[in-house]
Amino acid sequence: MSPLILILLLPFLSFVISGLWGRKYLKNLAGILSTTTVLASFVISVTTAYRYFFVDGKVAGKFVAQYPVDFKWLEFTPDLSIHLGILIDPISVMMLLVVTFISLMVHIYSLGYMKGEERYATYYSFLSLFTFSMLGLVVATNIFQTYIFWELVGVSSFLLIGFYYSKPSAVAASKKAFIVTRFADLGFLAGILILSYYSGSLEFKDIIARYTDSSSPHLQAAISSSFLGVSALSWGLVLVFIGGAGKSAMFPLHVWLPDAMEGPTPVSALIHAATMVVAGVYLVARLFPVYAISCPAALHVVAVVGVFSSAFAALIACTQTDIKRVLAYSTMSQIGFMMFALGVSGYGGEAGLGYMASMFHLFTHAIFKALLFLCAGTVIHFVHSNEIKDMGGLKKSLPITHIAFLLACLAISGIPPFSGFFSKEEILTAAYHHDKLIFWVAVVTAGLTSFYMFRLFFSIFYRGEENTHAQSHHGEGTSSMLAPQIILAFGSVLAGLIPFGKFVTSDGVGLEAHTDWNFSLLPIALSSTGILFAIYFFMKDNDKAEVLASKFGSVYISLKRKLYIDEIYEFVTKRIIFNLIAQPAAWFDKNIVDGFINTIGKATQVFSLTTSVWQSGKVQAYSAWLLAGTLVVLIMCLYYLQLL
Amino acid sequence: MNLNLLIILPLLTSLAILFAGSKNTVRMIALAGAAIQLVICGILLIQFNKYSVGLQNGQMIFESSSPWFSSLNINYHIGVDGISIAMILLTAVVVLAGILVSWNVEKMTKEFFMLLTLLSAGAYGFFISLDLFCMFFFLEVAVVPKYLLIGIWGSGKKEYSANKLALMLMGGSALVLVGMLGLYYNSISETTGFNLMALRSQVIPLETQLIFFPFLFIGFGVFTAIFPFHTWVPDGHSSAPTAASMFLAGISMKLGGYGCLRVAAYLMPEAAHYYSAYIVGLAAIAILYGAFATMMQTDLKYMNAYSSVSHCGFVLLGIGMLTPTAINGAVLQMVSHGLMTALFFAAIGMIYERTHTRTVSELGGLLKVMPFISTVFFIAGLCSLGLPGFSGFVAEMTVFVGSWERVEMFYRVSTILACMSIVVTAVYILRASGMSLMGVIKNKKFESLTDATWNEKAAATLLIAGILIIGLSPFLLNDLITPGTKQIMQNVNRIFTLN
Numbered sequence A: 001m002s003p004l005i006l007i008l009l010l011p012f013l014s015f016v017i018s019g020l021w022g023r024k025y026l027k028n029l030a031g032i033l034s035t036t037t038v039l040a041s042f043v044i045s046v047t048t049a050y051r052y053f054f055v056d057g058k059v060a061g062k063f064v065a066q067y068p069v070d071f072k073w074l075e076f077t078p079d080l081s082i083h084l085g086i087l088i089d090p091i092s093v094m095m096l097l098v099v100t101f102i103s104l105m106v107h108i109y110s111l112g113y114m115k116g117e118e119r120y121a122t123y124y125s126f127l128s129l130f131t132f133s134m135l136g137l138v139v140a141t142n143i144f145q146t147y148i149f150w151e152l153v154g155v156s157s158f159l160l161i162g163f164y165y166s167k168p169s170a171v172a173a174s175k176k177a178f179i180v181t182r183f184a185d186l187g188f189l190a191g192i193l194i195l196s197y198y199s200g201s202l203e204f205k206d207i208i209a210r211y212t213d214s215s216s217p218h219l220q221a222a223i224s225s226s227f228l229g230v231s232a233l234s235w236g237l238v239l240v241f242i243g244g245a246g247k248s249a250m251f252p253l254h255v256w257l258p259d260a261m262e263g264p265t266p267v268s269a270l271i272h273a274a275t276m277v278v279a280g281v282y283l284v285a286r287l288f289p290v291y292a293i294s295c296p297a298a299l300h301v302v303a304v305v306g307v308f309s310s311a312f313a314a315l316i317a318c319t320q321t322d323i324k325r326v327l328a329y330s331t332m333s334q335i336g337f338m339m340f341a342l343g344v345s346g347y348g349g350e351a352g353l354g355y356m357a358s359m360f361h362l363f364t365h366a367i368f369k370a371l372l373f374l375c376a377g378t379v380i381h382f383v384h385s386n387e388i389k390d391m392g393g394l395k396k397s398l399p400i401t402h403i404a405f406l407l408a409c410l411a412i413s414g415i416p417p418f419s420g421f422f423s424k425e426e427i428l429t430a431a432y433h434h435d436k437l438i439f440w441v442a443v444v445t446a447g448l449t450s451f452y453m454f455r456l457f458f459s460i461f462y463r464g465e466e467n468t469h470a471q472s473h474h475g476e477g478t479s480s481m482l483a484p485q486i487i488l489a490f491g492s493v494l495a496g497l498i499p500f501g502k503f504v505t506s507d508g509v510g511l512e513a514h515t516d517w518n519f520s521l522l523p524i525a526l527s528s529t530g531i532l533f534a535i536y537f538f539m540k541d542n543d544k545a546e547v548l549a550s551k552f553g554s555v556y557i558s559l560k561r562k563l564y565i566d567e568i569y570e571f572v573t574k575r576i577i578f579n580l581i582a583q584p585a586a587w588f589d590k591n592i593v594d595g596f597i598n599t600i601g602k603a604t605q606v607f608s609l610t611t612s613v614w615q616s617g618k619v620q621a622y623s624a625w626l627l628a629g630t631l632v633v634l635i636m637c638l639y640y641l642q643l644l
Numbered sequence B: 001m002n003l004n005l006l007i008i009l010p011l012l013t014s015l016a017i018l019f020a021g022s023k024n025t026v027r028m029i030a031l032a033g034a035a036i037q038l039v040i041c042g043i044l045l046i047q048f049n050k051y052s053v054g055l056q057n058g059q060m061i062f063e064s065s066s067p068w069f070s071s072l073n074i075n076y077h078i079g080v081d082g083i084s085i086a087m088i089l090l091t092a093v094v095v096l097a098g099i100l101v102s103w104n105v106e107k108m109t110k111e112f113f114m115l116l117t118l119l120s121a122g123a124y125g126f127f128i129s130l131d132l133f134c135m136f137f138f139l140e141v142a143v144v145p146k147y148l149l150i151g152i153w154g155s156g157k158k159e160y161s162a163n164k165l166a167l168m169l170m171g172g173s174a175l176v177l178v179g180m181l182g183l184y185y186n187s188i189s190e191t192t193g194f195n196l197m198a199l200r201s202q203v204i205p206l207e208t209q210l211i212f213f214p215f216l217f218i219g220f221g222v223f224t225a226i227f228p229f230h231t232w233v234p235d236g237h238s239s240a241p242t243a244a245s246m247f248l249a250g251i252s253m254k255l256g257g258y259g260c261l262r263v264a265a266y267l268m269p270e271a272a273h274y275y276s277a278y279i280v281g282l283a284a285i286a287i288l289y290g291a292f293a294t295m296m297q298t299d300l301k302y303m304n305a306y307s308s309v310s311h312c313g314f315v316l317l318g319i320g321m322l323t324p325t326a327i328n329g330a331v332l333q334m335v336s337h338g339l340m341t342a343l344f345f346a347a348i349g350m351i352y353e354r355t356h357t358r359t360v361s362e363l364g365g366l367l368k369v370m371p372f373i374s375t376v377f378f379i380a381g382l383c384s385l386g387l388p389g390f391s392g393f394v395a396e397m398t399v400f401v402g403s404w405e406r407v408e409m410f411y412r413v414s415t416i417l418a419c420m421s422i423v424v425t426a427v428y429i430l431r432a433s434g435m436s437l438m439g440v441i442k443n444k445k446f447e448s449l450t451d452a453t454w455n456e457k458a459a460a461t462l463l464i465a466g467i468l469i470i471g472l473s474p475f476l477l478n479d480l481i482t483p484g485t486k487q488i489m490q491n492v493n494r495i496f497t498l499n
Helices: A005-026 A029-056 A090-113 A120-138 A143-161 A168-199 A204-212 A217-224 A232-247 A256-262 A265-274 A276-286 A288-294 A296-317 A323-343 A349-383 A399-413 A419-434 A436-461 A479-497 A517-538 A544-552 A554-560 A562-614 A619-640 B004-019 B023-052 B082-101 B109-128 B132-141 B144-153 B158-186 B196-201 B206-223 B232-239 B242-267 B269-295 B300-321 B324-355 B371-384 B391-404 B409-436 B444-448 B454-472 B474-498
Strands: A066-075 A081-088 B061-069 B074-080
Touching: A005 A029, A005 A081, A005 A120, A029 A090, A029 A120, A066 B391, A066 B474, A081 A090, A081 A143, A090 A120, A090 A265, A090 A276, A090 A349, A090 A479, A120 A143, A120 A265, A120 A276, A143 A168, A143 A232, A143 A256, A143 A265, A143 A276, A143 B391, A168 A204, A168 A217, A168 A232, A168 A256, A168 B391, A168 B409, A204 A217, A204 A288, A217 A232, A232 A276, A232 A288, A232 A296, A256 A265, A256 A323, A265 A276, A265 A323, A265 A349, A276 A288, A276 A323, A276 A349, A288 A296, A296 A323, A296 A436, A296 A562, A323 A349, A323 A419, A323 A436, A349 A399, A349 A419, A349 A479, A399 A419, A399 A436, A399 A479, A399 A517, A419 A436, A419 A479, A419 A517, A436 A517, A517 A544, A544 A554, A554 A562, A562 B158, A562 B269, B004 B023, B004 B109, B023 B061, B023 B082, B023 B109, B023 B474, B074 B082, B074 B109, B074 B132, B082 B109, B082 B242, B082 B324, B082 B454, B082 B474, B109 B132, B109 B144, B109 B242, B132 B144, B132 B158, B132 B196, B132 B242, B144 B158, B144 B232, B144 B242, B158 B206, B158 B232, B158 B242, B196 B242, B206 B242, B206 B269, B232 B242, B232 B300, B242 B269, B242 B300, B242 B324, B242 B474, B269 B300, B269 B409, B269 B474, B300 B324, B300 B391, B300 B409, B324 B371, B324 B391, B324 B454, B324 B474, B371 B391, B371 B409, B371 B454, B391 B409, B391 B454, B391 B474, B454 B474
Parallel strands: none
Antiparallel strands: A066 A081, B061 B074
């Protein structure tokens, strides 16, 4: 068996060992154990990436998929079976690198951040479980394998959000995250059923091959059978996308992500910023040929949902006051960018620019967003609060974090030459060539992004004086917390220089992307304007922002209340599902169904009580009945014989 | 291997218990008996795998037959295939776990363990019977002791529950009896009698099938909580002592599913096909409606009982769909649900024994004081909501994929409705575990509670091991049962080829 299996196996072993024996025997060693296994996975991933991209990945100038591990796990029918395996192709290798790298950084960071936590070993075992599941997801060869690990990342996310289980808000948030994504997974599952039924296979390679070949009977069948006027193929692809939208917090399934910030901050960095939340993007990218070649309508849905979510989240991010929630909405917005980049892309060659840009943005975003969260963790660790009003003037106390945060903000704002610039620029180019409306919304959103990010930056590190009451006795944190920040800061600056198009494209053929500075001027100008606005409003302690907010009045308040989406959900779940479905069901069962059974019981009882009176045992009564009966029979006989 | 051993050993054990002196001897004998039984079942599995190589698909092996009432052509006829082996193993595991968690039963210990062991004999006998009359006999053996177990060792409104359970199950058996007699008197040759294999090889006229299939299916269906005859489940389960609940939900409900499959669908495939839309409809109702009703339960045992209604719906759904994959899924679900629900009841029993309450809102923060028990509860919950890695996922997905093969709109809609239960299940599982395990400790008395003892840990570990084995390597169980379902499908295919 290929040594690649170790990438998955090592974190899994660490999960089992820390989970079973961590609390009792390993204690602090659990952190070291987990970190070591992730380090090993990272090293194997790097060597794999090197080998794939530079040695043996290309056949005739084109990257092709490799299947080093593949075995049958569960056979449904001779055609349909779940295989578990490892798929090596450009995007899975890229994701292996991202997941193991960010996971490693977060593992190291947590050594300091979670120190002294009572359930330290449990924390690391959950972290290992997540890493294992996420890696299993990205290397999936089979759409059911994706689903399996999809559920597993969901549960590890649930466990980690609810890590501080004695906090009711954490418990509620973990439940919400699981249930909302589960609801979306229902779509995914239905999508799998539809797609696999018509393609006759659960393997990605078969599904893609059979649905992209216009002469294949599978494609014909999937297009010709329709439900409510929409073809089965479109249904399948849109349903699968709903699953992806749930995981990737796309509107309207995003409600769980801001609440998920209840989890420990390193977890937010790993799961809710860099890796798990991009699983939806990855899923669409995995099936991209089918979307692009056979069902552009479904791809258009992806684009519209993506661009809407990105603008929607950016607007809300401008008003939030919880540092992690701002970052959460910014994550949602950036994932929206990745989604619509896929949505506007075509398949192959220059038309596939959007695909490449989306993957590129996924890559750079993972680095700078993880950095932002780790910095936020350090800040929260320092001031013991998530609210920006408790922060301000922290530049002096947290010098390294300050620089790192600034670099990450520049990267996410798309200022050259930081990494976000390159990926975002390519996304905008792709959008420009496909759909002007999407392009304009995206450009404005990019401007908003720099505004809210620098609002955050200035509010934390500049505006006002450092609040000495909240000042913590520990400094900027241990070296294990600082080292990942520094490494990620370098990444945020430099990752954009990677010639990404050479490695990851929609069809495996290298794509030379070049920056067109004339085109870039507008986005750069808008982003810079955003920063200037942020400087004007938030650099110094003043009430300009409040004045502006009050001018907007109800618009501001509705944005701050997150456009009441949570309230709508609450209405639907509490009022409709609980009160109008579940409660009547329980009542019906208790009173009607069971009542019916009980009535039968009662009726039998009454009947037997009544009839038992006849069995009185009194001889006189019996003889009276006998006499009466005889008389009746006699009269009937006489009547019958017409004698009466 | 002599299958009689499977019945003789529990009978001998219960006899030995009857003559044992102290409480300690009683439970040691019961434990030893159940443990040896599990070992024997393991050997049976190994032997089965050895002998079944090279045989025709799904042929019964270790068959033996001896006359019982020869004038009526009733024989004591036994034999096993992969499906029965799976059910027998399930029984052995659940019984052993049940005995372990009842280690500290104080009231009439001797009688308790005796009845429990006797019940298991009934279940083993049922699963190996190849004669309808035999099967019926063992089915009754597996009902009567339950009445006593609930009536004597139960809690809450136990008399009502015991009556209700016994009467409804007896009602079910009565329907089964009518169905069996119908088959008996309508068979072509005199010598067929109640012989399952002989009945299978003849084509029963469609009119006969249409009359008697509902009797058999609903009769067995009552055992597996077919809507609307499921109301014995919540009351029965919640009043029963822990081990009895485990047995009831883990094995008894499977007697029904097994009967529906082995007798009703197997012998009368044409009727099964004819009625399949009704079965599927009822199953889909049970699945979704059961899940919604579960959401509103405040007592942990009621919650799990209603969720059993919902989960057993998958068994009926799989059988009703009549595709090989769906039937495989039904069998997987029987085994999976048996283990999972036994684990759930065990965990609830452990919690109840310590806190003396099962009301969700009175619990809270248990994870802090009893991490082991809470983890067990949570694992059972995750299995119930179909998390990959546990058996529930494998079973449900097999049912879904199998059901999807039926292309008619009605079946598609039913399948989607059934799929929706995975969300509802997540809601009630997370609500219950969130309220009872997480949060802060509401009741100060709970702070001094202790975690699981050795016997409880052993029971939980045994059941979790079963769940994980199926969940992580489903091909083991799948390969075991597939020949059996193929055999059943041969008869079903007969219809499809005719059409």
